[in-house]
Amino acid sequence: MKKLRKLLVVLLLVSSVLMTGCDASKIIEVIGKVAQGVQQAMPAIKNVIDTFTNALGNNDNANNNTQQPAVQQPAETNTNTGANVSVVDPNKEDVGTGTTAGQTGQAGANYGTSGTASTLAAAAEVKAKYGITLVNGSNFTSNWETAAPGAWTSQQATAFAALMAKIPANFRVCTNAVAMQLNLKDKADGHEFAGLGGDPILLSSNALGTNGYITLEELTVHEMTHQFQEKHPDVENLWTSKFWPNGQQTRASITDYGNTNAAEDMAECTAIFFMNPELLRQQDPERYEFVKNNIWK
Amino acid sequence: MTRSSLLIAMVLFIGMPVFAMIRTLPFPDLVKTAEAILIARIDSQEVLTEPGKDIPNTKTSLIIEKVLKGSLQANDPLQFTTPGSKEHPVRDRPVFQDKGERVLLYLIQNKEGVWCLNNGIQGLWPLESGTDKTLGMGFNYSIKKIEEELAK
Incomplete structure (x- = not known):
């Protein structure tokens, strides 16, 4: 040689x-x-x-080999398999076995929906790298909500891919699929939701963007926290015992919506931890440390 | 007016999804858009079980104690039917406390003229037992702040 x-x-x-x-x-x-x-x-x-x-x-x-391989990296092993979505009876109700709700004894509606996987390049990247399917959502009706069909835009899918790169794998793998709907509404009075947790997570494109009221990043991290709770009920229970002993909150959450219950409190704090960590650290150092040490790792 | 004519049937499913995220109305908008704001006491609760349904509903009857805004009157009865029960709570649905407890409600009428909570769970503020401290999404506010907002 x-x-x-x-x-x-x-x-x-x-x-x-x-x-x-x-x-x-x-x-x-x-x-x-x-x-x-x-x-x-x-x-x-x-x-x-x-x-x-x-x-x-x-x-x-x-x-x-310390170089980036030219071949595509294998997708992360997701805790949910079969990411291609899904037709579930939207009216099916799942009573509190802990499978759809982290809090023992609570019931959660099953938000299955039908849709097709997005064919955008960024969606393929998300699927290949992280095992998460981006779904173009179809019509959906449950006992209490309705959703109109929607589709991921290239800009949204690209932003989602960039977001996933910033999220710890332990947190990320709890999510299997994310469906983009045009809107999400309450059946009784028509008030709107930004997102619904579940598998897949449902996002309202009406809530996003310049005409919306929340960023894709904040909403996604919030809903992904609920998926994390489902896979890590021990962490949610620890949060509840620490900040909501006996079902009563000890002090205000980081947002008004976080004051509704322990699960939403945790989801809101995790979203703010990502969006504006300094705000959470200053306003509530104990919640900040909890997220840092138990969720965002 | 007879009591029966005052019966305001608010039989509806206050639909809030599991793990939802609502559009939180800023406090001034919540007050402004509500057609009625009132304090009510829970008079009775009944769990309704339907054959073939895993999750029962709970019918909660309330008596209005004080009206802060709108045309409803004190002592008018109200009634809500909500998904779940204490044994089978449905996560993230508005939950009324026990009989004798008090709530602060922001109400709007839907297309059928039925009274609904304004913006779902944001429209139900439980009051701390024995005090007027507002809880839920009202944790950072108070009845006094509502009155100040209404006076603007």
Whole structure:
């Protein structure tokens, strides 16, 4: 191998002399350009070599590879499988077994919906990297709510992908799918929701964007916190015992909506922890530390 | 007017989804958009179980004690039917406390003229037992603040 390297260096020098007519400065310039080209090409060359190496079953160097692989990374293992969505009886009710509600003994409506996976490039990226399916939601009616069909825009899906890159994997894997609806409304009086937790999470595009009242990031983290609660009832119970002993809150949450109950309090604080951590730290250091140490890790 | 004519049937499902996130109205808007704001005492509660339904409903009857805004009158009866019960609570649905407890309600009328909570769960503020301290989404506010807002 050393002999080969020496030979290459000699050939490089000879060719440089021939090309430049023995002009020393030009020789150095040519060598520099060749070296730069080799340096730029190295990752691609390395990937080609790795591909061949893997194909031949030689993984000796696999653990030493610090470069970003050219091939797509495998998706994170999601706690929910079968991310392609889902037709569930929207009127089905799931009584408090703890499967859909973190708080023992509480019932949760099953917000199954039908929809199709978005074909946007950013949606494919989200699916490949994080195992989360972005769904273009269809009509949906439950006992209490309705949702009109909606679709992810490229901008929303790109923003979602960027958001996922900032979220800890332990938190992220609790979510299986996120459906974009045009709107989400109460059946009785028509008041609107920004989002509904569940699998899939339902988001209202009317609530988002310049004409909406909440950012995609804040809403998504809020709803994903509910999915986290479902997978980690121990953490939710700890939150409840700490900040809502005997069902009574000890002090105000970070938002008015967080004052409705312990679960929403936790979801609101986690969303603010992400959006404006300093605000939460200053207003409620104890809640800040809880989120940091038990949820956002 | 007879008592029966005063009966305001507010039989509705106050629909709030599991793990929902509502559009929180700013306090001035909540006060402004409510067609009625009142304090009521819970007079009775009855759990209604329907065959084939896993989750019962709870019928809560209230007596209005004080009206802060709107045309409803003190001593008018109110009635709400809400999903769930104490044994089977439905998460994130408005929950009325026990008989004898008091609540502050923001009400609007829907298209059918039925009274509903203004913006779902935001329209029901439980009052702390034995005091007038507002709880729920009213935790940071008070009856005095409502009265001040109404006076503007």
